[in-house]
Amino acid sequence: MSKTTSPLTAATLSRRTLLAGIPAAALVLAGCSANAGTTSTTATATTGATATPSATASGAAAAGSVAALAQAFQSTLSSDQQSTLLQQYSLANAKLWSNLPQGLLSGGMGGAGGPGGGTGARIGLSLGDLDDAQLAAFDTLLAAATGSGAGEGYDEIQQHLNADDYLAANGGGSTYGRANFYVAFLGTPADTGTWELQFGGHHLAVANTYVDGTLAGATPSFRGIEPNAAFDENGRTNQPLAVKEAAFTALLAGLSADQLATAKLSDVYSDLELGPGNDWAFPATRQGVQVSTFTDAQKQLALAAIAGYVDDLADADAQAVLARYQGELDDTFIAYSGTTALTQRNDYVRIDGPSVWIEFSMQNGIVLSGNHPHSVWRDRTTDYGGTQS
Structure with missing residues (x-):
């Protein structure tokens, strides 16, 4: 009798082989540490x-x-x-x-x-x-x-x-x-x-x-x-973040020169601002260009970039969350640092709204050569289901 294999078992799974006491140098060689x-x-x-x-x-x-x-x-x-x-x-x-x-x-x-x-x-x-x-x-x-x-x-x-x-x-x-x-x-x-x-x-x-x-x-x-x-x-060709990355590059490519000038951040962002350990550290002042100034086509590009993360949820849940973010879209800001191609180290883009917060940051390679992204989606009110203590 043949056995149906779950996608999770597509590769042979060995028992857990985690190494205790990995030296500090391994963080640079095998992990993704923040860059200066x-x-x-x-x-x-x-x-x-x-x-x-x-x-x-x-x-x-x-x-x-x-x-x-x-x-x-x-x-x-x-x-x-x-x-x-x-x-x-x-x-x-x-x-x-x-x-x-x-x-x-x-x-x-x-x-x-x-x-x-x-x-x-x-x-x-x-x-x-x-x-x-x-x-x-x-x-x-x-x-x-x-x-x-x-x-x-x-x-x-x-x-x-x-x-x-x-x-x-x-x-x-x-x-x-x-x-x-x-x-x-x-x-x-x-x-x-x-x-x-x-x-x-x-x-x-x-x-x-x-x-x-x-x-x-x-x-x-x-x-x-x-x-x-x-x-x-x-058994397949993979590029897991292709949808998210394409939506961000399309959003930035769709802005005018004046809008890009307004959206440009003066600082260098070498990693995420609200990554692990930085809970509820949302900035008090939003930076960048406000979506209320966008054309309808540009607003759709902004919404598509947000949907790239919201659509990770079960479909019905995603529709409800995206509707909430769409209702707040005019009060949302887009900002970036580095280049708009989002291919170089320190290229960075941010969506900051009344509720939604999304960051995308290009990092240097760790195990392999070439750059790779970190990204995070947070919500000002529903992080951890709203639990703050």
Whole structure:
């Protein structure tokens, strides 16, 4: 009898092989540290937390809902795995995301006193700890919680996992690869109460927070990728951030010379301003060119750039969030630094609205030659589902 293989198992998954005590030099050789710059921030792990298993996955959940599929995934796990997966819903646990590979975090590279002052590694189960049936159940959950469009949501994440497999096979070693991505449930997946589906690894953070069965927030949402150019891995051609990058370049290319002059930032931005560890640090004054001055065609380009991130959500959720951002579009600002091509190191673009905040920043290569992007989507009111303490 043939066995159906989940996309998550497209590459052979080894058991977790994270290395403890990685020397500091490895942060430069194998992680994505911040680069020196006028206003750079450093991407590290955030607030440390004691992972206290206290949640269950037995509450009422409508058939086919994200909560029900979370419960179905949980039911495939052993009791020990369930204890690792199910964690207390708390801001401290919700902040345990990073752009760095897990091996660098567990090796102490996100420790207090380091750049950014973050502590702690991701919690939950690694994909490398799951068998094929468990991976298939998680795959179904992930598909339901994320967007269905080509190059967005679920498809983008599959390409992202392929990228980390590519890094593992092309100089990165066991620190990289899909086996080093983690899933945790913070709180009880159910139609009542608050819980978060937390999934991430190198260059990826998914943080969907649900309150009484409704998505209350999906940020902070981190996306980065290396390699940035198209590459072949696991039987397909991949370029995970192509949709987002194309939307930003089209937006900047659609502005007039005068608008670009207004949008140009005077500082050099060598990394994200609101990356890991920089929660609710939104600037008091918005910079750049205001979208209210745009033509209708230019406004559509701005909305498309925003949709490149919002469409990572399940389709119905994405429509609701995008409608909110569209209603605030005239009060949103676009700013950039570096070149408008978004191909050179320190090229940077920002969308800053009453609610939405999106940044895209080009970084130098780490494992491979060539530049690669970091990007983050935040929301001034719904980061961490609105939980601030």
